[in-house]
Amino acid sequence: MGWLPWSSGDSNKASDGGRIAPDRTSRARCWEGRDAFFSCLDRNDILDGIKDDKEARRKCAKEVQEFEAACSQTWVKYFKEKRVMEYNRDKTIERIKKEDADKMKELKTQGWKSS
Structure with a gap:
């Protein structure tokens, strides 16, 4: 059952009973699964x-299925939440930049000059 390093078998447990941190290969596999899943979400206009x-x-x-098999449950949840947070952050930055540009345009029409 636990022959894959990222699966939920006992092979993820250290001798003291704690969990073994994922190695570089496991992390890369997780990120590949995440990227494939997020690409599919993008193709289907699903954000959250x-x-x-x-x-x-x-x-x-x-x-x-591949994403959840390659990553721990906490990583899956974290990446899904991070995707929404980053989307909202980017939209907020876009809105603020537009508001700033509009304000600058308004000030310039009123005769204000930047130095």
């Missing part, structure tokens, strides 16, 4: 893999 879990599983069944 947690909120829209049923739709994501229906449209990206293979990718979500």
Whole structure:
């Protein structure tokens, strides 16, 4: 059962009972699974893999299965939350830049000059 280093078998346990941290290969496999899953979400216009879990599983069944097999549950949750947070951050930055540009345009029409 636990012959894969990222699977849920006992091979992930250290001699003291704690979990063994993923090695470079396991992390790379996880990131590849994440990237494939997120590409599928993008193709299907799904942003939030947690909120829209049923739709994501229906449209990206293979990718979500590979992602969840390659990454720990906490990493899967973290990456899904991070995707939404980064999207919201980028939208906020875009909005602020647009507001700043609009304000600068308004000030220039009123005769204000930047130095």
